Amino acid sequence: DAGVIQSPRHEVTEMGQEVTLRCKPISGHDYLFWYRQTMMRGLELLIYFNNNVPIDDSGMPEDRFSAKMPNASFSTLKIQPSEPRDSAVYFCASRTVPGGIVTEAFFGQGTRLTVV
């Protein structure tokens, strides 16, 4: 398996523009997580899905952020409108719980977002 695939790897956008980050989880994984990493706040969980259903979005900073998972192999994180303080590295991770046994989450390489 190619692992968790995120695109784009780097994104530079102007304040006010819409930004869409994409994630393809590992095939067969039924949990998908979106994290944000900044120097100030470290790694923060934004939202996670189980079987394509959002379970906990309490980490989503505000209404400008939205996430979807239309099917088991694709998820998006959208920021509209974007602001300079959204600049961060956004990670997607996936995992499965085979037979109820918790396994580790596998992370993508991240999308570095810069909002100018």
Place this chain on the structure above:
Amino acid sequence: AQSVTQPDIHITVSEGASLELRCNYSYGATPYLFWYVQSPGQGLQLLLKYFSGDTLVQGIKGFEAEFKRSQSSFNLRKPSVHWSDAAEYFCAVGAPGTASKLTFGTGTRLQVTL
């Protein structure tokens, strides 16, 4: 609420020297515990995890960690550091059962001198 403290922001060790990275957690019961490593520009890679059982766990790349319930700690160790170990290390805690919401520490950046 669960929390993780990594008291050392930055550590420098010489190649070949031993390493210990500290991690303390706050949780009402015994959580699931993880150590991840992040190389520059890369995602996080799991080094090792503890769910239950033997409190000394072995991971990849020669790392090990020891769970100490009495100290609420899960310190990461390596007997002999290699220059390629230079990276950022994150300790994480999750609720037992599903560990769906991992809480990460702020990370320790390891520098290795030759």
